[in-house]
Amino acid sequence: MIVEVADLRREFVVRRRAGRLRRTRDVVAAVDGVTFSISPGECVGYIGANGAGKSTTIKMLTGILVPTSGTVRVCGLDPVLQRTALARQIGVVFGQRSQLWWDLPLRDSFRLLAAIHRLPASAAQPRLDECVALLEMEPFLDVPVRQLSLGQRMRGEVTAALLHSPELLVLDEPTIGLDLLSKERLRGFLVRERRERGTTVLLTTHDLPDIERLCERILVVDHGRVAFDGTLPALVARVGAERVLVVDLVEPGPALTDVPGTTLRLVEADGLRQHLAFRQEETTAAAVVAAVSARVELRDLAVTEPDIEDVVRRIYES
Amino acid sequence: MSLAAARPAAALAGAGFRRWSTYRQAAVAGVFVNTVFGVIKLSILLAVADSAGGTVAGYDRIGLSTYAWMSQGLIAVVVINAWTELADRIRTGDIAVDLARPVDLQLAWLAADLGRAVWALLSRAIVPILFGAALFGFRVPGNPLVLVLLPVSITLAVVVSFACRFLVNLAAFWLTEIRGLVTFYFLVAGLLGGHLVPVQLFPGWLQTVAYATPFPAIIQWPIDLVTGQATGWAVGGVVAAQLGWAVVLLGLGRLVLSRATRRLVVQGG
Structure with missing residues (x-):
């Protein structure tokens, strides 16, 4: 198993204004007893409404958020205690955040990430060339990231997450805000990546076509719990979409x-x-x-x- | 630091340099402002010296000019104000991206800051110092040991400054919004560090207070090497004390960071 999650729970304290000076303090469980595992090579769609606990789960999988209770193992590591070691084996795209250097040309970000991951040039360059060709990034490699369009930047983000050929790719809303053509190009690239390298993918999305194109398995979370775990046809049959x-x-x-x-x-x-x-x-x-x-x-x-x-x-x- | 860790650090330092060198007009504006303030600062100090009979606290006119222009040049390199990049990333949750990288967070930011400092030295420090030296005079240190140790001392000043700013920024994990704290830090560090007037001009009790803080290690001490306020054993002592502060403050930063990440809440979805 590349991902193993058992009875995972994370609580947050939410403070609300209740009057001029008073504040109430509520404990909310964003993730409330989630259990699942992912085998190497699988592509799993992790879906749910806003606030269902998707991003919170992903943060715990990548070791940047400490679970309130429960256990997480990713690539055989404890994400919180071995965060840096884990970061070498996984790639993450946070759709709403950028991992590229805002003021520098896109090419510089790739060079930096190759250095950060200590990739020898003999490994980094062919990989980068491959991504650049497949995602058609050549025309804007020398443009500062702050001047890229969202679609261009997102291609850069996905490349940045894949440069070190991770075993597990975690994508948090990778197609959010993209136009149809950009979405389709990205999906095609991810399909190829899986076929060629057998990369395991965990993907959260609000976009059903993402799931249809990429995922053979779906996890639906709702109110912090797994409400469904199975294939897309099984899901459609169950809810009668x-x-x-x-x-x-x-x-x-x-x-x-x-x-x-x-x-x-x-x-x-x-x-x-x-x-x-x-x-x-x-x-x-x-x-x-x-x-x-x-x-x-x-x-x-x-x-x-x-x-x-x-x-x-x-x-x-x- | 192992050799394997040196490559990411060097790359991040290079990125720090290139990021800041993108904004050349900002550097030109910064040079202008620092130079104008240098003239004002020096005029006040010279007026004080004149009323005291030519020298004050061991500074003659050339010494004061050297102090004023070194401090105006150095302040852009060490930076004591307005750096909230890390706090902003904590506030918005972008820190998640930094934490998901296989590098030590503190070392990565330190490397980037050293890269920034090299750019600031070239673009913002040299011009005001040359301008001031040409118009008001400058005492070039004659002691070869000073010439050797000055680059070390300036580097350590940047490291100590970074370590302090890192701690101030980490407060965002608890406070979320740290603008007030940053302003307070700027005022205290600027005063006690000897950016406004040399620490030697302070009343005795305030000197004691100042020397109990790390701030003179950021501004006053590297300048003391150039002005000749530090001589003999003090030359090595200054650098050793800077090194001590760097080790202590970086260590404290690591401790606070590990506390923070243990309770970390990454803001936003």
Whole structure:
């Protein structure tokens, strides 16, 4: 096992203003008895709503936060006591924070990280060249990090985390704020990285396509506890995640209550726009579209995928 | 430090140098301000010396000029004010990134600070000192031992200054916001370190207080080597005392850091 977590718990003290001078002091368990393990080579999606305890877990896995109770082993090490040794074996991307040197050209950050990890040039250079080629970073290698776009910087961040070829890559919201093209490029790169090197990946995200592209296993945390541990199809089967077809009609029509395999969720503008929910295992988008256009004249349509918040909420409800 | 640890340290020092050398206009502005303040400071000190009959506390006019311009040049190198980079990273939680690296946090920041100091020496210290020397006079030390030990003393001054600032910044783990503390530190370190007036001009009791703190090791003592206030055995004594402060304060910093990381709360998501 590359990651072993047993009954992990972390409490925080939250102080609130309660009147002019008084403050109340509450103890909140951000992580509340989490147990899981990850085998080498796995890619695990760690998902949950905001405040579910994802980042707190990651901080404890990387040794920068001390657990209140429970045990953590990562790469066979105790993260808090052996933080520096662990840092040589794992790579971390905190999506909201930068590990690059803000004022210096991107290239300098890579050179510095190679020195920090004590990589011989014979190891660092080919690795860097590979990442630069795959993530198309050549045009902005000499630009100071502060002047990079978010998409460019994120490619730099992922490279920075992978330069020393870690056994475990921890990604905390790696695609947050990226446009579709940038997200897809990053996912493709990570898929290749896993295929070529068998790197174990632990990923938190709010983006369901990230999970679909990258992860064969999902851990859902909610209120600091593991609410689900299994594959994506198993998760979808369990919560019955729905896709929604939104149709715009040419003129206001009757409520589409009789389309097979669908449930009418919402009717807007006197029937000009209608939302039909359906389950993937019961029917297809194409069949629903055909059934709808047999009844009314369509002007436009869109299919929305279930989002993670929705999936998590359903787990909590079920 | 082992040889293996020297490579990351050297790389981080280089980065410290290059980071600061990015902002050249800031350096030009800094040189201008330091030079203007040097003229003001020296004018006041010379007025004091004149009213005291030409010399004061062992400083003649050339000695005062040497003191004023050394202190104006050195202050940009050792830095006693406004450095809150580490505290800012603690406050925002970016410290997580630093802690997730396979380097010692204190050594990494020290290396970067030494790199910064080299840049500051070249860009901000030399010009005011040359300007002051040309216009108001400067006493170049004749003792070869001083010439050998001065670079060591200035390096140790930076290390002691860093160790103090590191401790002040670590307070952010407990206080989160340390701007008030930084201002207080600047005033106390500047006064007791001998940046405003030489420590030798203080009344006796205040000298005792000043010499009980590490601040003279940051400013006054390296200048004493140049002005000749430290002679004979005192030359080696100054450097030895600086080394002592460096060891004590860096050790204290490590102790506080280990306390802090044990209770560490990384702010934000």
